[in-house]
Amino acid sequence: GQQLNQSPQSMFIQEGEDVSMNCTSSSIFNTWLWYKQDPGEGPVLLIALYKAGELTSNGRLTAQFGITRKDSFLNISASIPSDVGIYFCAGQLGSGGSNYKLTFGKGTLLTVNP
Amino acid sequence: KAGVTQTPRYLIKTRGQQVTLSCSPISGHRSVSWYQQTPGQGLQFLFEYFSETQRNKGNFPGRFSGRQFSNSRSEMNVSTLELGDSALYLCASSPTTDGYTFGSGTRLTVV
Numbered sequence: 001g002q003q004l005n006q007s008p009q010s011m012f013i014q015e016g017e018d019v020s021m022n023c024t025s026s027s028i029f030n031t032w033l034w035y036k037q038d039p040g041e042g043p044v045l046l047i048a049l050y051k052a053g054e055l056t057s058n059g060r061l062t063a064q065f066g067i068t069r070k071d072s073f074l075n076i077s078a079s080i081p082s083d084v085g086i087y088f089c090a091g092q093l094g095s096g097g098s099n100y101k102l103t104f105g106k107g108t109l110l111t112v113n114p
Numbered sequence: 115k116a117g118v119t120q121t122p123r124y125l126i127k128t129r130g131q132q133v134t135l136s137c138s139p140i141s142g143h144r145s146v147s148w149y150q151q152t153p154g155q156g157l158q159f160l161f162e163y164f165s166e167t168q169r170n171k172g173n174f175p176g177r178f179s180g181r182q183f184s185n186s187r188s189e190m191n192v193s194t195l196e197l198g199d200s201a202l203y204l205c206a207s208s209p210t211t212d213g214y215t216f217g218s219g220t221r222l223t224v225v
Contacts, residue, residue, distance in 0.1 A: 042217050042218050048212065094212065100145070100147075100211045101159040101172065102214065105156075
């Protein structure tokens with residue numbers, strides 16, 4: 001089955017630093033999504049990417065859909081303490097088929113030191 | 115606008131029992147998906163419903179089942195609970211097929 005490799009598994013950074021994390025897949029996806037999960041809550045959608053090569057920003061967050069459709073990255077600029085949490089990438093095949101499930105990476109635990 | 119509501123938030127069950135979890139999607143959302151989250155396996159897809167029909171199913175045993183009602187509310191059922199079923203069960207809804215919004219989940223503990 002499809003698998004997503006997300007790296008790094010964890011990051012410990014100083015407030016104000018930039019952060020980068022990425023996901024790679026053994027097969028293509030037609031949609032890439034990035035979620036953030038806080039303790040005791042469900043994942044919250046940060047950015048959705050629908051087209052190979054697409055670069056999308058949401059405030060201090062920027063994500064890109066890789067040209068090969070097998071990878072995506074997320075950058076966070078000028079990190080702040082509330083950025084702490086677990087970040088997940090997710091891929092969706094969809095697009096005409098019936099496969100709308102999300103395949104998730106294992107997550108990146110981000111800790112920001114004030 | 116109300117989000118995705120899952121009930122109950124916490125549940126403790128004994129091995130061998132069965133459990134039913136409920137999910138109320140965002141108003142107007144017709145697609146509801148269920149995921150299991152554990153520390154070891156991460157987020158795993160269970161099944162997805164659209165307009166009362168199951169469209170996709172993940173690789174879980176038949177003890178896991180679900181259904182969707184005409185008002186788009188969904189339930190999932192786990193029969194003959196095992197210790198390994200302890201997890202956070204998340205429901206997500208979407209107007210169509212993407213941009214899923216997740217609920218806060220139901221934390222199930224099997225003892």
